[in-house]
Amino acid sequence: MNKLTRRPCVAGNWKMQGSYSMIETLLGELHQQEQYLQGIDVILCPPFVYLERVAKMLQRQESTFLLGAQNTYCEEKGAYTGEVSAAMLKDVGCQYVIIGHSERRQLFAESDELIARKFRAAYHAGLTPILCLGETQAERVSGQTFAVIRRQLDSVLEVAELNCFNRAMIAYEPVWAIGTGLTATPEQANEVHTTLRGWIAESDPKIASGVRILYGGSVKASNAKELFCEPNVDGGLIGGASLEGQAFLSICHSATYDT
Ligand code: 13P
Numbered sequence: 001m002n003k004l005t006r007r008p009c010v011a012g013n014w015k016m017q018g019s020y021s022m023i024e025t026l027l028g029e030l031h032q033q034e035q036y037l038q039g040i041d042v043i044l045c046p047p048f049v050y051l052e053r054v055a056k057m058l059q060r061q062e063s064t065f066l067l068g069a070q071n072t073y074c075e076e077k078g079a080y081t082g083e084v085s086a087a088m089l090k091d092v093g094c095q096y097v098i099i100g101h102s103e104r105r106q107l108f109a110e111s112d113e114l115i116a117r118k119f120r121a122a123y124h125a126g127l128t129p130i131l132c133l134g135e136t137q138a139e140r141v142s143g144q145t146f147a148v149i150r151r152q153l154d155s156v157l158e159v160a161e162l163n164c165f166n167r168a169m170i171a172y173e174p175v176w177a178i179g180t181g182l183t184a185t186p187e188q189a190n191e192v193h194t195t196l197r198g199w200i201a202e203s204d205p206k207i208a209s210g211v212r213i214l215y216g217g218s219v220k221a222s223n224a225k226e227l228f229c230e231p232n233v234d235g236g237l238i239g240g241a242s243l244e245g246q247a248f249l250s251i252c253h254s255a256t257y258d259t
Helices: 020-036 048-060 086-091 102-107 112-124 137-141 145-159 162-166 186-203 205-210 224-228 245-255
Strands: 009-013 041-045 066-069 096-099 128-133 169-172 213-216 235-238
Touching: 009 096, 009 213, 009 245, 020 048, 020 245, 041 096, 048 066, 086 112, 096 112, 112 128, 112 145, 112 162, 128 145, 137 145, 145 186, 162 186, 162 205, 169 186, 186 205, 186 213, 186 224, 224 235, 224 245, 235 245
Parallel strands: 009 041, 009 235, 041 066, 066 096, 096 128, 128 169, 169 213, 213 235
Antiparallel strands: none
16 A cells, blocks of 8 residues: 555644634634535544534535544543543544643643544544644754654554554644644654654554554645655644634645546
8 A cells, every 4th residue: 555545634733723703713714614624534622512513514505525633542431530531532423532731731731542542542532633742842853753753653552553544643733843844854754654653564564554653743735745745645634723613624625646
């Protein structure tokens, strides 16, 4: 299986941004040009409280866009005030969930172990986890990029079966590129993606060749195409630019094979 057999994917991570009126405007704008986006999975990841609204609006538009959450908890239910389970996310229409975003790791002190348990819970609830990995600036300059990413991947594989990656996706998001305007070069991104795929191939070449690996970190309309052309980059996880209709559409279009 090579790049052409992996379906490209672009996911918009809205982070803690959005409102009812913003959703009306953004989804209206996206819907107008959705017909030109063929052969690609487009996932919208709004904050928890807007998931149901976005799900209903996508349904009304008969949209092919998919719905994802930005986080979940590792337990099925119980006394975990403020948390949301993977089954609840499914219940409101989510198919995807971002797990282990660097903002969760850094600002909310999520450990590798917690992230691994969230990943497993999401997978077993029937969601497709999008596992985020990435090194900080200090880790990159001190030559630890691959050690850090390996540790982040291995901690998930200790808790969840490798088979999960028949469905789950990976997003390589170098922390130094998130929201900074500094994008990894296509070569830097592809180098990490190729290494990740290689590690998985050591255990299961078939899973490795099928798993979709997205790049995230200051992806814009102007740099998306060159990143997505790389042989092991299967699309993107987009922050800021996913809030602007035209920019997001242009990024999605860059991931299709008819550009
Ligand atoms: P930006 O695209 O705003 O850099 O954010 C990337 C990101 O964190 C997506 O999850």
